[in-house]
Amino acid sequence: xxxxxxxxxxxxxxxxxxxxxxxxxxxxxxxxxxxxxxxxxxxxxxxxxxxxxxxxxxxxxxxxxxxxxxxxxxxxxxxxxxxxxxxxxxxxxxxxxxxxxxxxxxxxxxxxxxxxxxxxxxxxxxxxxxxxxxxxxxxxxxxxxxxxxxxxxxxxxxxxxxxxxxxxxxxxxxxxxxxxxxxxxxxxxxxxxxxxxxxxxxxxxxxxxxxxxxxxxxxxxxxxxxxxxxxxxxxxxxxxxxxxxxxxxxxxxxxxxxxxxxxxxxxxxxxxxxxxxxx
Ligand SMILES: O=P(O)(O)OC[C@H]1O[C@H](O[C@H]2O[C@H](CO)[C@@H](O)[C@H](O)[C@H]2O)[C@H](O)[C@@H](O)[C@@H]1O
Ligand SMILES: [Mg+2]
Numbered sequence: 357x358x359x360x361x362x363x364x365x366x367x368x369x370x371x372x373x374x375x376x377x378x379x380x381x382x383x384x385x386x387x388x389x390x391x392x393x394x395x396x397x398x399x400x401x402x403x404x405x406x407x408x409x410x411x412x413x414x415x416x417x418x419x420x421x422x423x424x425x426x427x428x429x430x431x432x433x434x435x436x437x438x439x440x441x442x443x444x445x446x447x448x449x450x451x452x453x454x455x456x457x458x459x460x461x462x463x464x465x466x467x468x469x470x471x472x473x474x475x476x477x478x479x480x481x482x483x484x485x486x487x488x489x490x491x492x493x494x495x496x497x498x499x500x501x502x503x504x505x506x507x508x509x510x511x512x513x514x515x516x517x518x519x520x521x522x523x524x525x526x527x528x529x530x531x532x533x534x535x536x537x538x539x540x541x542x543x544x545x546x547x548x549x550x551x552x553x554x555x556x557x558x559x560x561x562x563x564x565x566x567x568x569x570x571x572x573x574x575x576x577x578x579x580x581x582x583x584x585x586x587x588x589x590x591x592x593x594x595x596x597x598x599x600x601x602x603x604x605x606x607x608x609x610x611x612x613x614x615x616x617x618x619x620x621x622x623x624x625x626x627x628x629x630x631x632x633x634x635x
Pocket of ligand 1: 436
């Protein structure tokens with residue numbers, strides 16, 4: 357039996373809980389849907405700092421079999437830089453939108469990347485120097501973006517936000533301030549996760565499919581808006597539906613992983629029964 361999701365919001369038209377519904381939809385209609393997955397807090401549990409995350413051993417393989425089953429219509433849409441996100445799921449490579457949608461690798465491998473400006477490099481250096489005076493503040497250099505994490509010093513939130521507003525001005529008009537879970541980021545303003553999802557949906561193998569987006573944070577709301585406007589499915593990883601446009605919620609990243617594992621398991625079983633029939 358698959359675990360059922362205790363929290364359920366919005367999706368009144370379907371009696372199934374989001375977890376069961378997700379598994380059933382993808383297993384039964386693999387050529388109808390495209391799956392867009394956030395990474396931190398959705399596929400992987402949050403950790404005290406960016407580099408302390410743990411990728412469960414089975415996750416890359418499960419993602420790979422679901423991706424193949426969907427004809428490649430699975431993309432990761434993350435705030436992480438693309439090369440970092442790639443490392444997490446080795447040896448598999450998926451289409452990835454990094455830096456909150458600012459950079460993308462398409463399904464055919466084409467890269468649409470953004471490079472750090474001189475002004476941003478100066479901002480990064482200044483932030484690193486400043487962080488030396490703020491115990492608990494972590495600066496994450498993401499190439500064309502920079503994040504300041506306060507998970508280990510939550511009392512510095514307001515002060516850090518002011519500082520990041522100041523450095524945003526120094527970085528210039530091509531950048532925007534992205535808020536997230538215990539983090540402020542200065543990132544390229546050229547796109548957001550919703551824009552990345554829209555772009556994928558104009559390209560094969562995503563084109564012509566309905567999107568399903570799963571995410572856990574403010575940055576994922578841009579995907580949910582796009583998905584809701586396209587008769588897709590938006591799922592926020594959260595305990596309840598407060599403050600989200602997502603039409604349903606799933607309680608934890610562990611449940612998202614369970615759903616992927618459930619789909620992968622059914623794919624493998626179907627494969628075996630097909631092979632059985634052929635011989
Ligand atoms: O869009 P995502 O894939 O969810 O990435 C969002 C940010 O995730 C990371 O920060 C968050 O996760 C850390 C590890 O669990 C946690 O320590 C931090 O407090 C969270 O904000 C990542 O470090 C950022 O670069 C991403 O933008
Ligand atoms: Mg996330």
